[in-house]
Amino acid sequence: MAALLDGVDRITIEVARALIPLLLFFWIFQALYLKLPRVYVANLAKGILLAFLGMVLFLQGVNVAFLPAGREIGEAVAALDQRWLLIPFGFLLGFLTTYAEPAVRVLCYQVEESSGGSIGRSLILYTLSFGVAVSVSLGMARLVYGIPLLSFLIPGYLLAIILLLFSDGEFVGIAFDSGGVATGPMAVTFLLSLAVGVAAGIEGRNPVTDGFGLIALIALAPIISVLALGIIYRRTRGEET
Structure with missing residues (x-):
């Protein structure tokens, strides 16, 4: 006690x-x-x-x-001989953590309410959860194979800028707000400590230089995923008209 x-x-x-x-x-x-x-x-x-x-x-x-749980889990999984399992493991944890994030639920509710129900909360929730899941799996791949962080961030933000040109205008603000919301207390506390634990458990990795940076990927992923959803909406509306 x-x-x-x-x-x-x-x-x-x-x-x-x-x-x-x-x-x-x-x-x-x-x-x-x-x-x-x-x-x-x-x-x-x-x-x-x-x-x-x-x-x-x-x-x-x-x-x-x-x-402590995130760090211990990260170190335990990193000790496995088949470290590639960290990639699907990161995908699963990224999805579940975002799905349980309270701030994400609030955003999804606000989007559905403000759009009059035309943009469902479940659609935004699963889009964000999938996007963060992909980003966490990429973060785990970065740790396993020693890939520089900028190799993901620079192309990622360039892709986000390109998607801005084609996405539906209603989704632009939602996308950039989603990046901040997805990096809520659940992601920062559990996933960040997980990444630091993985970096500490892999020989040749530095927990400071390699363990951090995952939150930057998590902040980027919802922007790309929601903008991509906006492109789908834009094309759907174009076909209906």
Whole structure:
């Protein structure tokens, strides 16, 4: 039990430091401009309290479970003789992690609501999950075969720029927001620690120079996948008209 709560005081202080400025900003606007009813403010205060407790519990769980688990799994898989298995293993973990990412769910809901249901949340969710899965598998291939990070990033961003010219305009903003959303707490905590563990477990790899960089690939993948989806939508609409 002591190990489970180790460091919770530090996390509580960090979360409080992050939320207090936002609270002060709200209270200033409430006093000067908003003048919201007391019932609304009371419900808002309860929601903020729940968010505070949720962030503390989540970050504590990340430090106690996700970070060490990801690193240990990475080192264990890297110790296998058939290291090529890291590539499909990374694909599976990338898909599942993105599918479970809370920020991705929020984005998918907002897209469906803002588009009036013409762009379904499930379609965006599976598109993002598949894109991140591919990027994580490429990240694992980079670690296994020692491929430089720029060999993926430069062609990837050039491809994204080219896809901008052909994708449906409604998907451009969604695509670039998806890149930030996909690199949420699940991806950063688990997949990054996994990559560092893999780099530490492969002889000749440096956990700092080789382990990091996976998040850059994860941020790029949703942009490409959503822009590609926009091209499909654009062609579908053209055929219908």
